[in-house]
Amino acid sequence: TMRSSAAKVVGDLQSHGYSILRDLVDSDLLDRFERTMETLATAQLATKGITATASEPLIDLLQIGGTYRGALFNMFKHLRIVQEMSHQVAGHLDLLGFFDCLSQSVPMIWPSLRVDLPGEKTYLLPMHQDYASTKCHNAWRLWIPLREVKADTGTMAIVSGSHKLGHLQHDTSDPNLPHVPKSRYEHLSTKTLELKAGDGVLFDPLLLHTSVAGQGLRIK
Numbered sequence: 001t002m003r004s005s006a007a008k009v010v011g012d013l014q015s016h017g018y019s020i021l022r023d024l025v026d027s028d029l030l031d032r033f034e035r036t037m038e039t040l041a042t043a044q045l046a047t048k049g050i051t052a053t054a055s056e057p058l059i060d061l062l063q064i065g066g067t068y069r070g071a072l073f074n075m076f077k078h079l080r081i082v083q084e085m086s087h088q089v090a091g092h093l094d095l096l097g098f099f100d101c102l103s104q105s106v107p108m109i110w111p112s113l114r115v116d117l118p119g120e121k122t123y124l125l126p127m128h129q130d131y132a133s134t135k136c137h138n139a140w141r142l143w144i145p146l147r148e149v150k151a152d153t154g155t156m157a158i159v160s161g162s163h164k165l166g167h168l169q170h171d172t173s174d175p176n177l178p179h180v181p182k183s184r185y186e187h188l189s190t191k192t193l194e195l196k197a198g199d200g201v202l203f204d205p206l207l208l209h210t211s212v213a214g215q216g217l218r219i220k
Contacts, residue, residue, distance in 0.1 A: 010102065013203070017160065017163035017164070020195070020199065020201055021142075023198055024092050024144055024198055025198040025200075029084060029085050036079060044061050045060055048064070055218060056219055058115070059118070062117060077113050089142070090109045110135055110139075115219055116220040117219060126179035127159070129180065143201050144198065145198075153215070154211075154214025156193050158209045159185045159189070159207065161189075163203075163204040185208055
């Protein structure tokens with residue numbers, strides 16, 4: 001039943017710190033997202049007189065960098081297609097009974113979009129927790145890859161059960177990339193996620209996780 005499924009998800013979150021959810025975004029929306037990003041990037045490059053040379057026009061667009069790149073990311077999360085995907089995800093969680101199971105009578109979905117360019121490691125995140133950037137004390141994180149992810153294409157690795165360690169002190173020697181030293185979690189199992197496009201991993205903001213860089217020429 002929907003209720004028992006929600007109970008299993010909550011049980012996974014409590015026991016392991018995460019739960020894998022399948023088919024949160026359907027193929028039609030994923031295809032429309034791909035077309036939207038290609039159309040947007042191609043049009044923006046044309047206005048700037050830039051000829052695309054990378055495998056995807058969005059790569060050339062983001063490589064402009066600077067404040068322009070930051071402005072693009074602020075705009076991406078307000079794209080209609082991103083909002084539609086957010087509504088679909090919320091609907092799936094509602095049907096699952098997730099909000100009811102947690103007594104969240106006024107749920108909020110806060111979408112964002114991450115783009116990792118091939119060969120670019122500047123923005124890859126080391127092992128960390130998300131509590132500092134979480135909007136409220138009873139929020140959950142949900143990462144949904146919009147393309148298939150695995151070790152060679154780029155993905156995310158998680159440390160199962162690490163949420164039980166509580167709030168961990170991060171090494172801030174590089175203030176842009178705070179991280180948790182390996183000695184704090186090396187006794188736990190690290191899992192590299194393999195998900196198809198539209199699947200998601202729902203996780204506790206205290207769960208340790210890190211970026212896994214892709215090896216190919218496509219955007220992650």
